[in-house]
Amino acid sequence: MQRSPKSPSAVRPASAAALVETNFAQSSLGQMLRQVLLEARGSNASIADFLLRNPVRATAWGIEELAAHTGTSTATLSRFARSVGFGGFAALRAGMADALQATMPPVYQPVEKLRDALGRAGSAAPAEHPVIAESLEVSLANLRATAAGLEPRHLVAIAQRILAADTVYTLGFGLSAHLAAMLSLDLQPFCKQVINVVEFGGTEVAAGRLMNISAQDLLMAVSFPRYAHDAVTLCRYARDRGAQVIVITDSMASPLVPSAHDTLLAAATHPVLSSSSTAALLVIEAVVTSLMLSGHDHVRQAEKLTEAIAAYMVNGKPDEAKVRGRAVRGRAPKR
8 A cells, every 4th residue: 555655654754944943942042042032022022932933043053143133232232242141152063053053953874864864764665765755845844944934135145256256266075066067157257256165176276276265355165064174175165265265065164164154054954865956056146147237238138148058059940951961961972
């Protein structure tokens, strides 16, 4: 008998964001915030509620941005931080980041995930495998959670920084290399210069491409579990050289975040793969869309791009006479 993909035994919690919120709420800091939510009124209760519901985003925002989202003021946030035992807002945000790091679900190796998935399937036929339906649900949940966390104003601000850079470098290793390559391809028509650091040649060549990065430049690094150590090293190098560093990753607990000036989060949970790329593509497209809408001469740039590639594109149905002519010319003579 076919097992319903909706049955409790077949589908685990689909949203990575929901699992992170649950784990954070069970941490010591999360329990403290829950106590405030139960006992306090007014702005303190509103702030505690918001932090419990949005722990990842709260650690990514500055005090002004968080004040805007909670409908309070920076002074109120500072008082709230002191009331729960921190020296100020920065200390509270650091405490939340530490709690998230400690409560993040472990990143399982793909072979362990696969073993778990096969164990849950039992003797089910491949077409009835519950993890196939689960993977679709998880990917959709990743997209929804990621889209909910993207703020148009934040995207436009990042787009302005990309446009202002003399050179934009993109970086990604492993599967993230393909995402970085797509980002590079999308940025090229609208930036002064774009360099894909890990295009070919491995880490040594990548380091060579990045060695001239300066304070006038910007690095966009893409990294998901399993994180590449070289990505962490090169991000730190770029920041030390004064360049702006923007990271696209799955969590504020990612090892790339400490080197980043700004972070864009893409949920990457998957029941079998080490990480999912679907939400990362959503983030990349959102960044490029914001960039195309933020420039002053991008309509002309788009026109120039279209003119440059028009000769290589399929434009309507091919001329049948020309097709027949090419076929005849290419036919081998009868012997």
